[in-house]
Amino acid sequence: MNWFTRVRNSLPFSAKRTTDKDLWVKCPGCQQMVFAQEYEDNAYVCPRCDHHGRIGADERLRQLLDAGYEVLPIPEVKEDPLKFRDTAKYTDRLKKARAANPHKDAFLVGSGAIEGKSAVVGVQDFGFMGGSMGMAVGTAFCQGAERALKRRCPYVVVTAAGGARMQEGILSLMQMPKATVMTRRLKEAGLPYIVLLTDPTTGGVTASYAMLGDIHIAEPGALIGFAGQRVIQDTIREQLPDGFQRAEYLHKHGMVDMVVHRHELKDTLATVLDYLAPAEAA
Template identity: 45%
Template sequence: MSWFKRENGESESPVSSNDEEKIVRTEGLWIKCNGCRQTIWKADLEVNQNVCPKCQYHFKLNARQRLDLLLDPGYQLVDAGLRSTDPLNFSDVKPYKQRLKKAQQETGLNDAIINAVGQMGPHAVVVSAMEYGFIGGSMGAVVGETIARAVDRARLEKKPLIVVAASGGARMMEGVVSLMQMAKISTALAQLDDARIPYICVLTDPTTGGVTASFAMLGDLNIAEPGALIGFAGPRVIEQTIRQKLPEGFQRSEFLLEKGFLDAVVHRRDMKNYLIRALDFMRLPASA
């Protein structure tokens, strides 16, 4: 809006075009920490692996960032050709097909999972990383099939399997098809266990619902990042059901470690080295 007009009716702008070029635009360069509520320079946060340098709050990472964090450069993406369908022709606020299309455009992924094979230090591994940004990391038919393929690949190639879980649970827009993935993946993991191939699950914030009730808790080693929400039902649902106030930190990774549900809580900066040391102790079966 102009501050004043000339006598001839022309508007006079308070800022010239040259002045506009000198304005420093800082939008998007700062972010507020959900832990300490302090404002952080975004570049500093990224250098620190998306961990707040002031309070160590762990921000979410996408699936590709997880692979970059854990695997040595040069890893290979596999099992990437699967796409979800709409078996129930489901629609709530919007059709499921539209949700899928939007999530694919926003994440650049076909679904909420990426499989990769590569090196983690001296170990050749198979890694399956979930993408929370894709419909809350929910587990539908494609996620179930992709993880099952990662399990089969690890078993056939005799490579340790690492799954990075980040999910709100089963994708209910696919109905019972989504719930079937719990048994499907668990059965494949039982075969992996029979073959004596190591399986490690890394639980991140959040890991809930049918994912927690199946493969996320079946690892030979179950570890989590600090402060991660892990559970089946959410804390508010539990409070409303039992009509009791839950203890401080309930369902957070430190609470679960104290109660024996986890083997370790590991800071993100130490995660790769921790996994390498763990694999050093896990003996693979001799090749035929």
């Protein structure tokens, strides 16, 4: 035993303290360390560079809906219908995703009100397998639309996805027309369908219900597109402009109606619902 070990063991050092959560987070935008509690209190927006961090479905519902909202159960669907396997079984990937997330799949629906105005809000969670659109997501989206039709109130959908879920093959792509039909039913019923585009919204989700809203709102800096920037650049053999596929670029070119800071989203949605909501909605 060396002298340092003897001295250390003879001194009344307290045991090393541990904590269940990290005290600091690294901002993906400015790469600066931010106190975790400050970051959370600021709605997961960096207080230094204003980067809008990705948040889960539960937190998004809490931020947008008034207290007392109802969370609809995630619908049951047939899992692994294709018995898919790549480097791992699809069933194993689902188990891993569910162990790391509070819900069974990537789309959660809340039914309640926004500043006292009735609304159903569907949220896509990028934290669950990249928010990928499979049968569970498509069915949950339609469930939310059905609830809005039943309540005669607007349907607000928050998108965040890497696209269709490849492990479900053509069945995942079938969710695109399925969701599109539901947006048509909302339109025929005279009910507003509002889309909030968050980072990232890409692939088959962009090609279907993400771009079919009556109003499209985006968070600052959100990546929004169908194919990846590198794929497009390699295809057309041209240099893409700065900010291509970002919310501000799409707003400038007419694909997004407004870019709204997260702190102002709830008030903005309430104002939009004031203009668009049918008189029958309570």
